[in-house]
Amino acid sequence: MKAKSLQDLKHIRAQLAQAEALAARQAAERAAAEQRARADQDLFARAIGPAQPLRAHGRVTHPPVPVAPQPLQWQRDEQAVLREAISDEFDASTLLQVDEHLSFSQPGIGSDVLPKLRRGHWAVQRQIDLHGLRTDEARDVLGQFLREAQRAGVRCVRVVHGKGLGSPGKTPVLKAKVHGWLIQKKEVLAFVQAKPLEGGAGALLVLLATARTGT
Structure with a gap:
């Protein structure tokens, strides 16, 4: 044991x-x-040498979100081209064919173009209404509209400028301006006053040159 x-x-x-x-x-x-x-x-x-810990601040810092570059200079150049290409001082009265059907055609355009434009030979593909715009706004908007339409291959557009019945003294200021602007634009081959059902004296049918050939 x-x-x-x-x-x-x-x-x-x-x-x-x-x-x-x-x-x-x-x-x-x-x-x-x-x-x-x-x-x-x-x-x-x-x-590392002497160091001191950072104090907690409770904030979260996010890296800045990159902003896509804006073609501001290109836009300014485009606007400058539009303004230089259309003058408010241009007198179009001597170039217009003033009869029962107000019309215009660039030199060298065939004599059959205006009658065909009046008859609707080219279908209206786009329209712009300038009612309510100030003169400088209407000029820029019209110029940009014509440039974009030509680039898209559009041949015929309607430009509505109004009859000027609401203007002081019933004077169609914008109507006369639009005539002068269109005559100065290289994109415009011809234009005629619209038919009564298409706007009459308050609108124009405009024939545009093709972007490739300029005719």
């Missing part, structure tokens, strides 16, 4: 010794790891 108790005591002591050795080894490993961490921190500190 005693031998058994002594053997048990030796076994317990052996287990305690193993546990103490394991704990000592783990403590030594932890101490070594902490020493390496301090050594790395000291090396980093010596490398």
